[in-house]
Amino acid sequence: MAQIEIRDLGIDYRKPKSNEVFSAVDNVELSIEKGEFVTIVGSSGCGKSTLLMAVAGLVNLSRGSIKIDGKQVTGPGPDRAVVFQEASLLPWRSVRGNVKFGLEMQRWNGGDLNERAMQMIRLVGLSRFSDYHPHQLSGGMRQRVNIARALAVDPDVLLMDEPFGALDAQTREIMGTELLRIWERHKKTALFVTHDIDEAIFLADKIVVMGRNPGHIKEVIKVDLPRPRDEAILDSDDFHSLRKRLRAHLAEDMSSMQLVKEVA
Amino acid sequence: MIVELFYRRQALILGTLSMIGLLVFWQIAVDAGLINPFFISTPSQVWTEFLVQFEDGQVAANVGATLYCFVWSMGLATVVGIVLGMLAGWFRDVESALEPFIWFKYSAPTVAFYPLFIAWLGYGTPTIIAIAFLFALTPIYANTLSGIKNIDRDLAKAARSFGAKPLDIFLQVALPGSVPVMMAGLRLGVGRALTGVVVAELFGANAGLGYAITYYGQLMQTTKMMVSIVIVILLGVILTQILSFLESKTDSWRVDSGR
Amino acid sequence: MADMTAETTATRQVSFSALRPSREAVVGTLAVLAFLVLWQIAPSMGWVNGRFTSRPTEVFFAAIDVFRKDDFLFHARISLTEFVAGFALAIIVSIPLGVLLGTSKIARYLIDPPLMALYIAPTLVLLPIMVIWLGIDMAPKIAVVFLGAVFPIVLNTMAGMSEADPRFLRMARSFGATKLDIFMRVLVPGSLPALLTGIRLAVGRAVLGVIVGELFVSQAGIGYQINLYGSAMRIDRLLVYVLIVSAFGYTLTILVRSVENRIRDWRSK
Incomplete structure (x- = not known):
């Protein structure tokens, strides 16, 4: 059995004003093996973040089930940790304080908190900045802290919600390579949401392509590019053909959206 | 359906309930002898007394006198505050020159100048207007200043690239862009102008709500005094609500309204 | 917001290191001085009644x-x-x-x-x-x-x-x-x-x-x-x-x- 089993998942929202119910995600079936790096890609509004938050246990399910190692997900748990988009670092805590936050919340008893935090900070290459506060760091550095905070609690599954979405293209590429380097060490199961096609291919063992109205899975694509990977892979033929395939998917989504606009 | 309605109007319903509850509690506490009515009167007595004062024209006279001073002081503070604020926001040296005086005005207890104003302007209305004017001036000036000063640089750059002159930028970018902040200043100013008028009236006037409060206070006639206190509180709420409404109308002018 | 704080700290450091007062400080001081001088001479020039306005010097001695x-x-x-x-x-x-x-x-x-x-x-x-x-x-x-x-x-x-x-x-x-x-x-x-x-x-x-x-x-x-x-x-x-x-x-x-x-x-x- 796969590590993460998502069956017939549906998530509905009620619009606060009109009380209208709409479906953010519907009919989602997905299996993720232990140690797999899965990216979820799709245009905005396709429910990819909602799906991730559901796996994190931060969103209530309307239908279906999510199981991790055979256990039903009913809320957040120590087996999972989330790397958020920017601005989730507590501004009044130092880098070390932020990395310790998750450990404190989970009542970590695997030794000295400071030591554990410093170990993670070293892992993401920020030893010199452990006493800095978030506003003194660049966007890329902040996301390293975000990753360190999630890794510190030693989760089985790492959930990432467009963690590099706010970074510029160059930093984004560097962070991708850096993330793979860190991931290669422990090979934790990873679920990574993005709207960037190159990023989705570069990181993944498996790409989940999502479409909208309601959010659903259009296709699951296996990526057989060799590991460890570096930037050189971006120019390979396999990469190009994958990119072409994904682009076609997203373009289809865009044109259907325009149609809706014209009708409205 | 009723439950749903309750949730949607929760704030309004609970707020009204708590206000009514407060009044009922006040009435019952006094009726049951828990509080001496001499200290606080009761809602029913205040209402009866309000009707009496309304009949004999006292309410109209006091509210009229207070509003007269309020309108004058608020009007003066608006004109002076906005003009000074625009000058200081646009010319840095004007801001630097005014800064020490504004700071003094901000931290000095304006009412302490009361004897001075009486010497300069005479007893009553002119002194009341002057004090309330000083009360209201600070927020209006400060908000206008920051509105003009924190003009959207990208918009200004864009305007300049189309060949706009400084005056154009001031009139087309800085001024409209700072209207919402100015409105917030006016809203704060309204509350402070009313405070200024009423406080000045406490100290020396021949008419007005503050005068009535002191007058009946000295006679220890709590009920008569409470009528004017309640009217002042209501006036403050109503005037501020009007300004909040106007402020919300200009909110879409905010450059960052898309956030 | 962040830019503004950074700017003020920067100017403060510069003015400290050069030991030269900023333009704002000079203009502010001049304005206060001008006001004090005007206040001092106004009564003697007969523009205002000194009894109602006092003078900076009088205030100074009164403070003592x-x-x-x-x-x-x-x-x-x-x-x-x-x-x-x-x-x-x-x-x-x-x-x-x-x-x-x-x-x-x-x-x-x-x-x-x-x-x-x-x-x-x-x-x-x-x-x-x-x-x-x-x-x-x-x-x-x-x-x-x-x-x-x-x-x-x-x-x-x-x-x-x-x-x-x-x-x-x-x-x-x-x-x-x-x-x-x-x-x-x-x-x-x-x-x-x-x-x-x-x-x-x-x-x-x-x-x-x-x-x-x-x-x-x-x-x-x-x-x-x-x-x-x-x-x-x-x-x-x-x-x-x-x-x-x-x-x-x-x-x-x-x-x-x-x-x-x-x-x-x-x-x-």
């Missing part, structure tokens, strides 16, 4: 007199006691109330309307009724200081708590934080700057409360002295006392603001 002979310390101690007692009381009451209102929606809906009404309304109008309740000694002034200070602190604490960044809350929940964890480690530190803003706004209202309370009716205190010299038309001494009160309010405001700014620096993006 006040500090040397007037019972300055006696009156200052009384006013200060009223201020501290009322302010301390306001802090003790307002912080728990603000926390309650900031964390419970029901409590907020229930208490918000009367609270807003009292925050907007001039609380100083309650002064005469405070005198009826509490007499003419320190108690009514303490009450007025309390009433002036309590609402800004309550409302700002409430706003700081209820407007906590939802992204922080979600992040904390993802790590399995309990309600108490979220309160202690996210809401409390997150609302500290707002609380300080409330305290800073409260300082001005509290100082005004002491002085107005004493002007209204009192037997001692700075406000009493101001009233005394006002009715005796001793403008020079009146101004000395007004300047003392200003300096007190100014210093306290600047102090709170500097703590506030230091804390706010954490959150600048």
Whole structure:
């Protein structure tokens, strides 16, 4: 059995004003093996973040089930940790304080908190900045802290919600390579949401392509590019053909959206 | 359906309930002898007394006198505050020159100048207007200043690239862009102008709500005094609500309204 | 916001290292000097009646007199006691109330309307009724200081708590934080700057409360002295006392603001 089993998942929202119910995600079936790096890609509004938050246990399910190692997900748990988009670092805590936050919340008893935090900070290459506060760091550095905070609690599954979405293209590429380097060490199961096609291919063992109205899975694509990977892979033929395939998917989504606009 | 309605109007319903509850509690506490009515009167007595004062024209006279001073002081503070604020926001040296005086005005207890104003302007209305004017001036000036000063640089750059002159930028970018902040200043100013008028009236006037409060206070006639206190509180709420409404109308002018 | 702070620190450093005052400081000082000179010569030129305006030099000598002979310390101690007692009381009451209102929606809906009404309304109008309740000694002034200070602190604490960044809350929940964890480690530190803003706004209202309370009716205190010299038309001494009160309010405001700014620096993006 796969590590993460998502069956017939549906998530509905009620619009606060009109009380209208709409479906953010519907009919989602997905299996993720232990140690797999899965990216979820799709245009905005396709429910990819909602799906991730559901796996994190931060969103209530309307239908279906999510199981991790055979256990039903009913809320957040120590087996999972989330790397958020920017601005989730507590501004009044130092880098070390932020990395310790998750450990404190989970009542970590695997030794000295400071030591554990410093170990993670070293892992993401920020030893010199452990006493800095978030506003003194660049966007890329902040996301390293975000990753360190999630890794510190030693989760089985790492959930990432467009963690590099706010970074510029160059930093984004560097962070991708850096993330793979860190991931290669422990090979934790990873679920990574993005709207960037190159990023989705570069990181993944498996790409989940999502479409909208309601959010659903259009296709699951296996990526057989060799590991460890570096930037050189971006120019390979396999990469190009994958990119072409994904682009076609997203373009289809865009044109259907325009149609809706014209009708409205 | 009723439950749903309750949730949607929760704030309004609970707020009204708590206000009514407060009044009922006040009435019952006094009726049951828990509080001496001499200290606080009761809602029913205040209402009866309000009707009496309304009949004999006292309410109209006091509210009229207070509003007269309020309108004058608020009007003066608006004109002076906005003009000074625009000058200081646009010319840095004007801001630097005014800064020490504004700071003094901000931290000095304006009412302490009361004897001075009486010497300069005479007893009553002119002194009341002057004090309330000083009360209201600070927020209006400060908000206008920051509105003009924190003009959207990208918009200004864009305007300049189309060949706009400084005056154009001031009139087309800085001024409209700072209207919402100015409105917030006016809203704060309204509350402070009313405070200024009423406080000045406490100290020396021949008419007005503050005068009535002191007058009946000295006679220890709590009920008569409470009528004017309640009217002042209501006036403050109503005037501020009007300004909040106007402020919300200009909110879409905010450059960052898309956030 | 962040740019502005950076800019001011930068200019401050530059002006320190070059030991040359900034243009703002020069213009500000010149403006004050011009005002003082004008004030000094205006009575002698016959533009104004000196009896009503006094002169800077007279105020200066009056200040020496006040500090040397007037019972300055006696009156200052009384006013200060009223201020501290009322302010301390306001802090003790307002912080728990603000926390309650900031964390419970029901409590907020229930208490918000009367609270807003009292925050907007001039609380100083309650002064005469405070005198009826509490007499003419320190108690009514303490009450007025309390009433002036309590609402800004309550409302700002409430706003700081209820407007906590939802992204922080979600992040904390993802790590399995309990309600108490979220309160202690996210809401409390997150609302500290707002609380300080409330305290800073409260300082001005509290100082005004002491002085107005004493002007209204009192037997001692700075406000009493101001009233005394006002009715005796001793403008020079009146101004000395007004300047003392200003300096007190100014210093306290600047102090709170500097703590506030230091804390706010954490959150600048």
